[in-house]
Amino acid sequence: MAFRFPESTFVGIDLSIRELEPGRKTIRDLGLKNITLRHMNVMDVHDSLGRFDYIIAHGIYSWVPDRLQDKILSICSKNLAPNGIAYVSYNTYPGWHMRGMIRHMMLYHTSHFQDVNDKIREARALIDFLANSLPGERDHFALLLEKELDLIQRSEDSYLFHEHLEEQNAPVYFHQFVERAQKHGLQYLAEAEFSSMLTSGFPRKVAETVEGISNDLIAAEQYMDFLRNRLFRQTILCHNELSLERTLGSSSLEHLLIASRATPERLPVDLTPGVKQAFRTVTGAWTKSDFPITKAALAILRDAWPKALTLDTLRKDAEEVVRDTLPAFPMDPPGYKESLAEDLLHCFAGNVVEFRTCQQNFVTVVSEKPMVSPLAAYQAEHGLPIVNQRHESIEIDPVSKELLKAMNGARDLNGLIDYLVQQGISGAFPMEKNGKPLSGEKSLRRALEEGIADLVQNIANLALVIR
Ligand SMILES: C[S@@+](CC[C@H](N)C(=O)[O-])C[C@H]1O[C@@H](n2cnc3c(N)ncnc32)[C@H](O)[C@@H]1O
Known part of the structure; x- marks a missing residue:
């Protein structure tokens, strides 16, 4: 994050110097000036550390004594900017x-x-x-x-x-966590995994009962934890004084970017009104729509993936596709603009689309001499987990990992082949094609000449290439 947002300032804290050292080395090597990792006890955090727009306490709350838990919540309140949000993860009952x-x-x-x-x-x-x-x-x-x-x-x-085996592991019920946060002047804003806040994943009767039991959000979520036998939460808190707009509508999308990699189940997508078309993601999340604009929009998002689009661009592009395919489709029936936004909100709730607040810095059309993010190149070089420009951890094969080290903006495809051949014969990755071993330098070069463009494009599709 510090690499991606040079104008923001980041502070990390840990009591263990061993945990801090690898991070400090990365910071030094990458020359980052906007991040410090401080060797200190959470108990010693005071106002002087500053006020932050975002506070993240991950993997600590449930595993520390009571007074430290209180301190974490107190920091989330006292060191939080007026409109800031604090994330705390913890183990839960039941x-x-x-x-x-x-x-x-x-x-x-x-x-x-x-x-x-x-x-x-x-x-x-x-x-x-x-x-x-x-x-x-x-x-x-x-x-x-x-x-x-x-x-x-x-x-x-x-x-x-x-x-x-750690001595301390103190799970809590969600409602207990929220009550304790309230004592520190904090209110429940949301769960990081938004879809888990909604009843839409339950059968209709169950959802109606949960909604009927209580119109109180905390209680409704608590009952959903009972139903799901929930183990873990990643809760987002904000200051008590803030008044929250909990109703999501089309205007909620105005300042957000939209992305989705849900793939149409049938190709070509049938845009005809009333014909249902399903779109499914690799994780199994899916949606169905019979509304031409929504169907066109989801197909456009799939083609644009991993790029995100504004609602405005998406709507205009979808209209154009529908106009070309269905000239008789009326483009301005009342409420149709809201329909697309509402469909997208439903898709978000079902993990079919994601919303982003800013455009990430990556390209999917690569230049003659492609360059990956220096952070990813550094991570590949040092055997660290690879993080892409969308802040995702990326699983990558050994040849692509070698490519990350070589795509520094100075080599064209031939230069990349030369580099890989050298690395291959020196044993940096197993020399094989489709699982079959390659006999030597010549066959490796031939295989790379055939495959290099795809390899580079795959890396770009993983949001790792910046030009
Ligand atoms: C499970 S790790 C989570 C680390 C990191 N937040 C993450 O998500 O990868 C818990 C960390 O909390 C640190 N820790 C425990 N008690 C602490 C305290 N009182 N002050 C600062 N750090 C503490 C430990 O050293 C350990 O690195």
Whole structure:
């Protein structure tokens, strides 16, 4: 974020110098002047640290003692700018009753061991014992246990230790968290995962009951946590005095950019009014529409992905497509402009479209000598997780990772091939094509000549190329 927003200032805090060091090295190497990572105790944060538009407390609240939890909320209030927002993540009930039960078993079993590695080994031994001792015929308890044990067996040692074996892990119900935040002058603004605030994911009868139980937002969300057996929350808070506009309408979209990679289930998209067309994302989120403008808009967003468009541009482009395809379609029936915005809001609620506040700095049409973001190049060079210009962690194959290091704006496609051939023969990545090994330099060069344009374009489609 500091790299992307040079005019903003960032401050990070941690008590562990070991956690801070890699970050400090990255900051030094990239020459960033707008970020400092401070070695300090959260307890020592005072007004003098400053007031921030955004405060993020991730992965700490549930794992620290009571007075530190209070301090975190106090910082979220005292160090928050008047219109700022604070994010706090924490473990919640009821989901953690089940997980907590297994944690208690592990704590009991490992209590005689002092060394961290011994504790982890013994905790895993207990989990394996429990998993292997489940009765063949599964009752409710065994089914619940089986799912949890499987998750723990697949988790990394660091996760297992911090989540299950750490002395402190104090989940709370959502309503308790909100009450405590209120005591610090903070109110609930939203959940970071917006769709989880809505009842739309439940069957209609369930949704109606939840809405009927209470028109209080906190209570409604609490009941939804009961229904979902929720384990974890990422809650966004703001100052109590702010009056919030909770009704979303077409005007909510005016200052936002819209993006979606939902793919039409049938091609070509049938824009005819009344004909339903489904669009589905890779994560399984989907929507259906029979409204020509919305169908055209979703198809346009898919083609533009990962670029985001303003509502205005999107509407005009969609109108043009509809006008070309369906000349008789009336373009100005009352309320139609609102219909598109409302459809997009529904899509947002269902994780089919995303909203952005600013255009990211990347291109999808690459130049003759393409250049990736220096941050991504640095991360590839140092074996760090790769983050794209949309702030997503990107999984990337070994050849593309090598390419990231080479796409520095000084090499054209031939230069990139030369670089990759050299790296390939020196063993930087496995020399293969479609899973079959390549015999040597010549065959590697031939394979790269065929594939380089696609490789570079794929990197651009991942929002990693800045020109
Ligand atoms: C699970 S990690 C989360 C780190 C980071 N926020 C993230 O999301 O990756 C918890 C961190 O909290 C730090 N921590 C624990 N107690 C602290 C305190 N009193 N003051 C500052 N940092 C603390 C630990 O050193 C550890 O690095």
